[in-house]
Structures are given as structure tokens and as C-alpha cells.
Amino acid sequence: MRGALLVLLLGALALMLQGALTTFLPPALCPDLRLLLVIGAALHLGAGSGLLVTAALGYGTDLLSGALLGQNAFLGLLVFAAARAVDGTLDLRRPLPTAIFAAVVSPLCGLGLTGLAWLFGAGPPLDLHAVLGTGLQAALNGACAPFVISAVGEAVGWTGEVEAPRRSGSLGRPTPLGGVRSPR
């Protein structure tokens, strides 16, 4: 639980830092720290606490930005699930898979964000400029992902708390969402 609280605190700071950074840089040039922390939470926290942290960070993002309340939380939960599912076959703790995963998930999140807004009648459909914007941020997210996710692991480890999936996993990998480990 201490690990989850620490990740939540880091997430809150990351949101504010990101908001501060975008006063100087275009948003596309600022890494999506919340997304990276969600991936980190998926890899280093237990499923239950990780889901709660992810939802909380998502709602925090929705409140600070102009998104519909629940939009980022919904997408964050899907990213969380995807990270754990992919980690079942690829070791997302290695830098390259992590970077690729983050870079792939970022534009999907962008599409999801605009798709949800459009679905709820709260925004126009995605256009090319917006796609290019998310593409640039996706590359940046990919580059930053190994460092941020590793930092999340360090932070969770620093609390002296070994989260459930790491304790039970023979290879130190989190179990999939249902708690059923995929055969390896």
C-alpha cells in the first residue's frame, strides 16, 4: 500500500510538473508522465492497488485538463490492462520493449481521447494535425519510458514493499488481470 501511495504522490507531482512544463514548451514536446506512470504501476504494483492508482491519476488529469471527467481514467485503465497483458509475453522491464510499448500506446491513447470525446458529442473527430501532435509525443514517451518506469520500480522498492505479483511470480512478473499466470 505504501508503494501505491508513493506512486500516487509521484503521479500528482508529475501532473503538476507536466502542466508547468507546457507553459514553456508545446504539449507535444512534453512527455506524458501520467501515461508512463500508469505503465510503471502496471509493472511494479499489485493489480488491485495499481488499478486504483491508475483511476485516481486519470481523474486527476481530467480535473486539471478540460477532458470529460472519467475520460483519462477510462483510457488509463485500458493501458494498465494492456501493459499487464503484454508483460505476460514480453518482458516490459527491459528498455526496448518498454519504449516500443509506450510509443505504440501513446497515439492509441490520443485516438481514444478524441474518440471518446467525439462519442460523447464533446469534440470533433481527430484530424491530421492532431495525429501528428500525438506522434511526436509518442516518440518522446518511448524515449522517456525506460527511465520513468525504472524510477517507479525503484520508488516502490524503496518503500521496502514487495508487491503481490512480484512476490508470487517465479520470474518476477506480474500476473495478468485475473490473477491467472499465463504459461511461459
Next chain:
Amino acid sequence: MSELLERLRVPVLFVALLLLSLGTMTAERRAALARGRELAPWSGLVLEIAAPVQRVLTAPVGLVRGLWRGYLDLVDLKAENDRLQGRVSALEEENLQYREALLESGRLGEIAALRDQFQTDMVAAQVVGGELSPLLRSALVDRGRAHGVRSGMPVVTGQGLAGLVTATAPHAARVMLLLDRQSAVDGMIERSRAPGIVHGQGTGELRFEFAVRGDDVEVGDAVITSGLGGVYPKGLRIGEVVSVSKPDARLLQEAQVRPSVDFQRLEQVYVMRWRSPTMELLYTDEDAAAPAPPRTGGRPGS
């Protein structure tokens, strides 16, 4: 049995959280359609906490940037000063000619009226937070309801219109910038008075949609607010036309507009403590309940 419950705990939590987020999205969307969108006290608290923290975080970067700019300014100070002196003289002369021309054409009275209209109270606010996603363009400012800021008030800078207040907390407010893809402002070409709608695109440029054919819109034309729709007062500068595309087959023609406000360097803005009668109707009394022009959904354009 207990093992089964244990195994189902996480999937159930996952589905519950997904449903919760879908539920909050639906509820907020309904609320936005019903009575606009304003922050509940508990959610306003998040902005209240975030604004001072972000101000602290932005301060060191702003200091370094200020020092660097100061250094750069010093380097070219002499040349810049000479150039500006010449420019000021030219502009003074040009301004004099304009005044004479305006006086002659009888438009000085109109401009004076416009100035009177704009002489509303303005609240200076510092931009303390930007957008968290490149797909949305909003800013967090450090003035809120305690300073008289209300949703639906226009936000300007010295260069022109910057956006619209869409949510307020006691000491912070969120501003939807003109660049936001959900922003739509009734505008017109200053020269030809050709009307249209200025849309944000989520990029650095705006899109001006107009139905007038002919040469009423040309590159270099200034775009200003038309005052129609009653969100923004008439005559606020929006930007300058940089390209015009007029496909014959389409009813609506488009022009790309470069905003007059430099959104990349948006540091201080002014909230016009003014709301049109239309916005007063849209927004209920914020102190009592909650106002709100839809930041999402309906067009917050003028």
C-alpha cells in the same frame, strides 16, 4: 469459494472502475448539456491545490528564461534601440494619418464606443499551467472566483483574444484557448466585414470558415470578433489571414489564420470581467450554484 472470490476480485474491480469512468463521463456530459459545466467544490479543490504548486514549479524556469532573455536583450540593445526609435517615429506618423482618416470617415465615434465597451474591469492573471495533452489547448490561471473571474468571461492579452474562461475555482480558473479544437468564435474580416467562424485546430493556427465568395478575404487581412452570438465583445483582434483556399464546389470556404496572440509565450493574460446578456443567461449565478458555457460539447464560440 474464497479462492474464487479472491481470483475475481481484480477483474471485478477493473470492470467496476471502467463502468465508473463511463458513468462519470455520461453524467458530466449530461450536466454540460443541461446547465453548462462548472466545477463542483471538491473538484475545484484540485485546481486550488494545483495552481500554487505549478506556480512554484514554473517560477525557476521563468527566472532562468528571464535572465537569458535579459542577456540576449543586452547584446542587441543598441541596434535594437536605434531600430525601434525609427519604428516608433514611423508608427507615430502612420498613427496620425490613421486618426485623421478615421476622423474624416466618421469612424472615430465608433472606435470610441468600442473602447468604452472594452473599458470593463480587467483582472490580470498569471498562466501557471498548460495543457496536459497536445489534443486539448487550455491554460490554468491563478485568478478565480475570489477575484471576480466567472465562467464565460473573455480572456485577452495585449495582442488580442486568447480564449474563454470555462471553469472557475475560488483562486484558479481554466481557460480554453482559441487553439482548442472545440473552440469556435464568430469573427469577421476587419477590412471587408466578411463574417465567418474561427475554429481552433489544436495546432498553432486557426481556421476561418466563411461563406462569402469573391475577394472579400485576402492574405494579410485582420480577423476580429464580430460580436455575434454574444460571447465576445465585437472588435477583439483574433489574428491574420495567412492563406485562403476557395474550392468552388464547397459552400463554406476556408482561410488559415495566424493568431495574434503568441500562445507559446503566454505568461500573463487579462480576464475581462464582462459577460454578455447571452452568457448571463447561459450561466447561472456562480456564487450560488454553477454557471458554465460548455467547454465540451456545445460551441463556446461567440
